[in-house]
Amino acid sequence: MNVQDARRMTQAPDTHATSPGYMPGWGNDFETEALPGALPQGMNSPQKCAYGLYAEQLSGTAFTADRPERTWCYRIRPSVKHSARYRRIEVPYWKSAPHAPADVTSLGQYRWNPVPHTDEPLTWITGMRTMTTAGDVNTQVGMAAHVYLVTESMVDSYFYSADSELLVVPQAGRLRFFTELGIIDLAPKEIAILPRGLVYRVEVLDGPARGFVCENYGQKFDLPGRGPIGANCLANPRDFKAPVAAFEDREVPSTLTIKWCGEFHETEIAQSPLDIVAWHGNYAPVKYDLDAYCPVGAILFDHPDPSIFTVLTAPSGVPGVANIDFVLFRERWLVAENTFRPPWYHKNVMSELMGNIYGIYDAKPEGFVPGGMSLHNMMLPHGPDRDAFEKASNSNLGPDKLDNTMSFMFETRFPQHLTEFAGKEAPLQDNYIDCWADLEKHFDGTRGGV
Numbered sequence: 001m002n003v004q005d006a007r008r009m010t011q012a013p014d015t016h017a018t019s020p021g022y023m024p025g026w027g028n029d030f031e032t033e034a035l036p037g038a039l040p041q042g043m044n045s046p047q048k049c050a051y052g053l054y055a056e057q058l059s060g061t062a063f064t065a066d067r068p069e070r071t072w073c074y075r076i077r078p079s080v081k082h083s084a085r086y087r088r089i090e091v092p093y094w095k096s097a098p099h100a101p102a103d104v105t106s107l108g109q110y111r112w113n114p115v116p117h118t119d120e121p122l123t124w125i126t127g128m129r130t131m132t133t134a135g136d137v138n139t140q141v142g143m144a145a146h147v148y149l150v151t152e153s154m155v156d157s158y159f160y161s162a163d164s165e166l167l168v169v170p171q172a173g174r175l176r177f178f179t180e181l182g183i184i185d186l187a188p189k190e191i192a193i194l195p196r197g198l199v200y201r202v203e204v205l206d207g208p209a210r211g212f213v214c215e216n217y218g219q220k221f222d223l224p225g226r227g228p229i230g231a232n233c234l235a236n237p238r239d240f241k242a243p244v245a246a247f248e249d250r251e252v253p254s255t256l257t258i259k260w261c262g263e264f265h266e267t268e269i270a271q272s273p274l275d276i277v278a279w280h281g282n283y284a285p286v287k288y289d290l291d292a293y294c295p296v297g298a299i300l301f302d303h304p305d306p307s308i309f310t311v312l313t314a315p316s317g318v319p320g321v322a323n324i325d326f327v328l329f330r331e332r333w334l335v336a337e338n339t340f341r342p343p344w345y346h347k348n349v350m351s352e353l354m355g356n357i358y359g360i361y362d363a364k365p366e367g368f369v370p371g372g373m374s375l376h377n378m379m380l381p382h383g384p385d386r387d388a389f390e391k392a393s394n395s396n397l398g399p400d401k402l403d404n405t406m407s408f409m410f411e412t413r414f415p416q417h418l419t420e421f422a423g424k425e426a427p428l429q430d431n432y433i434d435c436w437a438d439l440e441k442h443f444d445g446t447r448g449g450v
């Protein structure tokens with residue numbers, strides 16, 4: 001294809017690629033071009049780039065990082081070309097740490113029903129509802145947990161977060177993330193990571209859409225070390241998919257919204273910023289199918305720590321203590337003998353925020369419903385509800401499949417603070433702690449053994 005033909009192909013429709021394509025592998029050094037020959041070979045900064053493109057680097061780690069993560073982009077215009085100064089805007093429901101409202105207490109066991117949609121049309125930006133924040137966005141530690149309610153596509157409107165990478169966990173509906181580096185379509189049972197600094201717009205493919213977001217202010221998510229498990233199982237690198245290059249050549253007045261130090265700013269731009277024709281590098285968005293997660297568990301007795309179900313971990317700088325672990329409780333066989341099989345009762349120095357994607361969670365057969373969330377904050381006791389305890393203590397133990405279940409946990413070393421939304425507007429279950437009220441005293445001091 002010659003250059004003229006290739007250019008024509010980008011004219012109608014405006015978008016060069018309308019269905020996504022993906023490249024497999026976690027942390028690979030990818031290369032991809034939407035037009036042939038757009039990617040310089042053997043160097044990054046040629047004096048003139050093919051097709052009259054501009055070269056621009058996106059640095060996701062410091063220049064001097066041991067394993068730098070950066071991507072070279074070949075784009076129609078450099079992203080510095082926008083036509084207005086940044087001006088502050090209000091996005092009232094998207095909060096950042098530190099944020100601990102005085103009239104909301106975070107000390108407690110909390111559970112919410114699914115946050116319902118309303119008649120209000122909401123985009124990815126206006127539909128973000130922060131539930132908790134932890135750490136400090138300015139010092140780049142901690143996280144925020146959000147629910148998103150999205151009914152409308154972003155039109156001539158683009159967004160990036162300078163504060164964070166976003167881990168997106170859909171629960172209902174399908175979304176398209178048209179990013180600078182390509183297109184990711186996302187449905188429930190999949191997750192995506194949108195790196196810090198990457199521009200995108202979000203379209204509704206099948207709405208309304210609801211899901212969860214973990215906003216990571218700190219060091220990027222990585223695959224956990226598998227230790228004695230060895231080289232396979234859990235999340236395998238090849239199941240992560242980065243998009244192939246896709247671009248738009250559209251000259252329409254547009255807005256670009258930036259989240260920066262917890263504040264939102266807007267600028268005008270005369271064209272679509274999604275104009276990267278080719279790129280190479282290892283700093284890219286990815287998606288992952290949670291059905292590809294291969295759980296490893298107890299095959300004789302006892303209940304291991306949930307860290308065996310870690311999909312991704314974001315380090316905090318302290319070895320073994322994560323800024324965030326993303327943990328998946330999916331379908332699996334329970335075979336442990338002579339064992340209380342559900343999660344045990346415990347208090348944890350880490351703070352556990354859980355969400356239900358579908359089905360029933362074994363420790364909470366009632367009340368923790370798809371789309372719902374719970375929070376067991378730092379050092380606050382929790383565990384199976386009364387019915388789960390009685391059932392698991394008395395059932396005949398054969399091999400048992402936990403079917404139709406997918407829940408997850410955002411676990412952080414920092415206490416999580418409820419927002420006003422989480423404490424006052426979201427459908428908080430006021431009676432949650434009653435699920436433990438009927439736990440009986442079984443103690444009999446005259447009887448040894450069981």
Ligand SMILES: O=C(O)Cc1cc(O)ccc1O
Binds near residue numbers: 304305306342343382
């Ligand atoms: O609290 C929870 O339900 C999450 C959890 C699950 C598990 O299997 C062990 C510990 C734990 O915190």
Ligand SMILES: [Fe+2]
Binds near residue numbers: 346348352376382
């Ligand atoms: Fe727990």
